[in-house]
Amino acid sequence: MLLTNLEFAFRAASVALLLVLAASLLHDFRNVLAARLGAAFVLGVVAHAVSYSLDVTSPVPLWHAPLIALSTGTIVVFWLFTRALFDDEFRLRWWHGLIWALVAAFSFAGCVWIAPSGHVRFSVTVVNLIVLGFIALAVGQMIASWPADLVERRRRVRVFIVCAIALYGGLNAVLQIAVAGHHVGAVAETINAGVLACTVAAIVYAMMRVDGAGLFQAAAEPAPPTIFSQPAADDSADQKLVDALMRLMADERIYRQENITIGVLATRLKLPEYRLRRLINQRLGYRNFNVFLNNHRIEEAKAALADPAQAEVPVITIAMDAGFQSLGPFNRAFKAVTGVTPTEYRRLKADPV
Template sequence: MSLAAIDLAFRAASVALLLMLVASLLHDFRNVLAARLGAAFALSSAAHAVSYSVDVTSRVPLWHAPLIALSTGTIVVFWLFTRSLFDDEFHLRWWHGWVWALVTAFSFAGCVWIAPSGHVRFSVTVVNLIVLGFIALAVGQMIASWPADLVERRRSARVFVVCATALYGGLNAVLQIAVVGHHVGDVAETVNAGALACTVAAIVYAMMRIDGADLFPAAVAPAPPVVFSQPAADESADQKLIDALMRLMAGERIYRQENITIGVLAGRLKIPEYRLRRLINQRLGYRNFNVFLNNHRIEEAKAALADATQAEVPVITIAMDAGFQSLGPFNRAFKAVTGVTPTEYRRLKVNAA
């Protein structure tokens, strides 16, 4: 079998696996933002599988340029997918679409105008620096958000998906910058197609082996606690730990501490972090540690806003006292829980009194 045929087989396998993933995500989780972004990421990755070449020349066929532009835009979709994957409260904004459009438009212009005019190295370097920048943003999001994830079965899968994509994309970006203007040959193209097929297969396998309800939660609100049958001694020990945790939250109001982490909380309880993570998730029904903290903060804020003696206290003061670092996140979290803004909540309570 020729190298060209092997290359084509690898690309076809990548596209088939990605389309299968798209169909699965849209069939089961079409109403979940993270799943829709995952499907968009898979579709744009299919465009990458069809169009990508390590060997960059000054001219590409006109029909090829839109595919290359969509392939470049994949990195923006990957960044947004990562945001939604690690932050259950993430929402798309209008400017996200503009970022994708600008990156895609620049790539298209590079194919049909910048590179053909003699600036191949400039076009390829800028495009790949953009790719590396968005990879850095995605990895940074993963590092910042991963500790708060309480669902053990999806934590490793999420990290693997992001790291595998970042490693493949980052190495390709660096390689393309290094060899721009040089012909690398069919062997390098075939090896790259094989690496892509292996990466896609590993990511699809990692996503398919995790319960979709764990990977793509339908709601931010706490899920019902998972009940496991366990020995009475273990259940009693767990209950004692939960009671101690609730004393820290309700009595000491430890959630007010700045930058409180699950590791700090586990240290106060003198238990391993993984055990506290499991207790909060499986016994209390929370999927995210920050949501767990914020619900306690919001309960304190609700009591303060409903207190007639604190009617003149500014909302931001109440938010900061409860442990929030700024007004914006407080307003969003409060409305997500109560359905109204803090100001509206205070007015409703005053009118009802």
């Protein structure tokens, strides 16, 4: 009885914290995609906190199956949340919803059909392998995108959130595969509920320690008005570094280099990487290194598209000359900055009203 009450208390604490977090995200950042996905993920974890059990040995009640399906589908939302959190240009597509529906539907089928037909271990294993796969995708997104983030405190909190969720979810998936079809006992269930409560509390605490406006990209954050402008710098040493950085951009056009990273740029300037991050963020007003590079590339592309002498040069050639690796990202970045596509921009410059 004591263990049952303790497990219930842990689950109730997790649900309470999660509901407060979801309400806060929706109240303060309802227009920010990452925050909305974060709230959706949090509500899915509520379903997990209510329905999850390591002990899968018998058919679950029919009313329980939708909660388990929602809990399983939450791993897709976690992947999407991670993408939006680390990639400010990420947009939802219709097929994202289809993936979520397929994962949730398979989980539901496992509860009401596959497991009851005598294939408990198969159902549990497949579901948890899917979970591990999406956790791997989320961690991969974090690793690929994290270096471009220029806001130090936000970088640390984002990584902590993703790693904590991935570690808890990954361990639970592995454990459930290992014990599928066997009774694990009340002690294991209570420990699992306690670990979930501690994980949720740690994530909520971490998010409270950083300004939400810093954690989530503004819904329509304007780009700096001109990439070659130099803000007034009180510190002469920083101003010299700004001058050196802008020379690399304007004169050497280092942004054209393939796979240019902030580490390469820091090496060229003979600076520690953390100091260059701070310089670009605090002196030039950028929050993301890729946006910083792309604004330079887009300025070059705008000049080329407006040049009558290059009227016959294909748009993709101009994009790749400026440092973009393909046409799709160039078109999206160009339209985000100018409000029109490259082709429309060229036409407007050729036929001014």
